[in-house]
Amino acid sequence: MTAPRPLLLADARLVDPATGVESRGGVLVLDGRIADLGPSITAASAPEGAQIVACGGDVVAPGLVDMQCFVGEPGAEHRETIASATAAAAAGGVTTIVAAPGTTPPVDDPAIVDFVLRRARDTGRVRVLPMATLTKGREGREISEYGLLRQAGAVAFCDGKRSLRNAQVMRRALTYARDFEALVIHFPEDRDLAGEGVMNAGELATRLGLSGVPREAEAIVVDRDLRLVALTGARYHASIVTAALSLDAIAAAKERGLPVTCGTSINHLTLNENDIGDYRTFLKLRPPLRHEDERGALVAALAAGLVDVIVSDHDPQDVETKRLPFAEAEAGAVGVETMLAAGLRLVHSGDVPLAGLLRAMSTRPAEILGLEQGRLAKGAPADLIRFDPDEPFVVDPAELRSRCKNTPFATARLQGRVKLTIVAGQAVFEA
Structure with a gap:
C-alpha cells in the first residue's frame, strides 16, 4: 500500500x-x-x-465525538443505516459516533458488537463505536456480560432510553461495571411518574391540552443513581439531563469527588417548550423540551463546565410515525448533521466561548470514553x-x-x- x-x-x-x-x-x-x-x-x-x-x-479544530447516535443497524435500516448516519455525521463535523444499543436485536451479545464494527468498517465514513446494553434485551432484569462485550469492542453500557426501574438491578450493574472499569451510561427517567406525558408539565401543556412530564421524573432517578454511585464507586454518566434539579444533584456529587459526568442534548440547549408551537411533532422529544428557565440553567451549567458533554441525540423517525397527532407521534429528532451549527447559536449569543462549546463536543466525550481524539496536539489522531x-x-x-428528515431545525437560520x-x-x- x-x-x-x-x-x-x-x-x-x-x-x-x-x-x-x-x-x-x-x-x-x-x-x-x-x-x-x-x-x-x-x-x-x-x-x-x-x-x-x-x-x-x-x-x-478536533473532530466532534457524539456520545448518543442511533445508527439503525441491525433491524431498523428503514430509519437509518451506518452508511447514511456516518455521511450525515461527516457533513456535520462529527468524526466519531457512539452507536446507541436500542437496535433489533439489541446490542447485548459480542457477535452483535462485532457486526456493528464490521458494518462500520465496510460502509462507514467516520469512526463508529458501539455501546452495549446494560441489561439483556434491555429488559431491566438481568445484567449483560460486560467483560465479554468490552473485549468485543463495546465502549460503554446503556439501555438507551429505557431507564432501569429496579434499584437493585442498577446497583448490580454499577458493581459489575466497576470491576471491569466500564462506564455506565443511564437515561434518567422515572417511567411511572412520566406516565403518558408527551411534553413538559406546566402551563403550556395545560393550554395545549397535552399530558405533561414533570422535571421530578428525571431528578428522582438522578438522585437515586448518584446514591448508588456513592455506594459502589462505579463510573457513571447521566446521558441527558434537562432540569435544574438534576444539575444541583450532579454538582453536589462532583463536589464530593464521585466519578460522575453528565450530558445534555443540543435540542435542550437551543430550544424550549414554546418552540412546539402549533403541535410540531418534530419537536416531540424524550426528555421533553423544558421551560426557558430550565434551558437557561443548562446553558449556564455548560459554560461553567458542570455539563460535560453535548450530544446530538440523533433519533431518526420515519414519516408514518411523525405525521400523527402530537400525543400519538413518536418522540425523537435527527441531529448529528446540525449539532455544531445549532451549538454555535450559543457562541454567537455570547453565552458560551467557542473553545468551551468544542470541549463539550469533542474533548470531554473523548476523555470520558478513554479515546485519543479531541485534542489539537502533536501526535494526536x-x-x-x-x-x-x-x-x-x-x-x-x-x-x-440522514434517511429520515425529522429535524427540529427545519427552515431555521443557522450560522x-x-x-x-x-x-x-x-x-x-x-x-
Whole structure:
C-alpha cells in the first residue's frame, strides 16, 4: 500500500478545546496523525508532494465525538443505516459516533458488537463505536456480560432510553461495571411518574391540552443513581439531563469527588417548550423540551463546565410515525448533521466561548470514553474539522443526509458551515 500524501492545512484559526488555546497557523498531517502545528506551519513549509488546503482563516479544530447516535443497524435500516448516519455525521463535523444499543436485536451479545464494527468498517465514513446494553434485551432484569462485550469492542453500557426501574438491578450493574472499569451510561427517567406525558408539565401543556412530564421524573432517578454511585464507586454518566434539579444533584456529587459526568442534548440547549408551537411533532422529544428557565440553567451549567458533554441525540423517525397527532407521534429528532451549527447559536449569543462549546463536543466525550481524539496536539489522531463559524445558511430537511428528515431545525437560520472533515488524515467530507 502506498503511504497517504502529507496534508497541510494552512492559514487557519487553530482552536484546541483541550487547553482552550487559540492561535493562527497551520496543521501538518502525516500517516494519520498530527505531525506539527502552529504559526510556523505554512504553505511554504509543506513537505514535497503534500496536499495543501488554504483555510483562509476558517477554524480548524478536533473532530466532534457524539456520545448518543442511533445508527439503525441491525433491524431498523428503514430509519437509518451506518452508511447514511456516518455521511450525515461527516457533513456535520462529527468524526466519531457512539452507536446507541436500542437496535433489533439489541446490542447485548459480542457477535452483535462485532457486526456493528464490521458494518462500520465496510460502509462507514467516520469512526463508529458501539455501546452495549446494560441489561439483556434491555429488559431491566438481568445484567449483560460486560467483560465479554468490552473485549468485543463495546465502549460503554446503556439501555438507551429505557431507564432501569429496579434499584437493585442498577446497583448490580454499577458493581459489575466497576470491576471491569466500564462506564455506565443511564437515561434518567422515572417511567411511572412520566406516565403518558408527551411534553413538559406546566402551563403550556395545560393550554395545549397535552399530558405533561414533570422535571421530578428525571431528578428522582438522578438522585437515586448518584446514591448508588456513592455506594459502589462505579463510573457513571447521566446521558441527558434537562432540569435544574438534576444539575444541583450532579454538582453536589462532583463536589464530593464521585466519578460522575453528565450530558445534555443540543435540542435542550437551543430550544424550549414554546418552540412546539402549533403541535410540531418534530419537536416531540424524550426528555421533553423544558421551560426557558430550565434551558437557561443548562446553558449556564455548560459554560461553567458542570455539563460535560453535548450530544446530538440523533433519533431518526420515519414519516408514518411523525405525521400523527402530537400525543400519538413518536418522540425523537435527527441531529448529528446540525449539532455544531445549532451549538454555535450559543457562541454567537455570547453565552458560551467557542473553545468551551468544542470541549463539550469533542474533548470531554473523548476523555470520558478513554479515546485519543479531541485534542489539537502533536501526535494526536488527525481527526479534524475545518469550518466557518459565521457562514449563514437555512436548514433544508431535503438536503440532510440522514434517511429520515425529522429535524427540529427545519427552515431555521443557522450560522456555521463545515467545509472539510478529516478522519485519520483522510478527507471524508468536503463542502
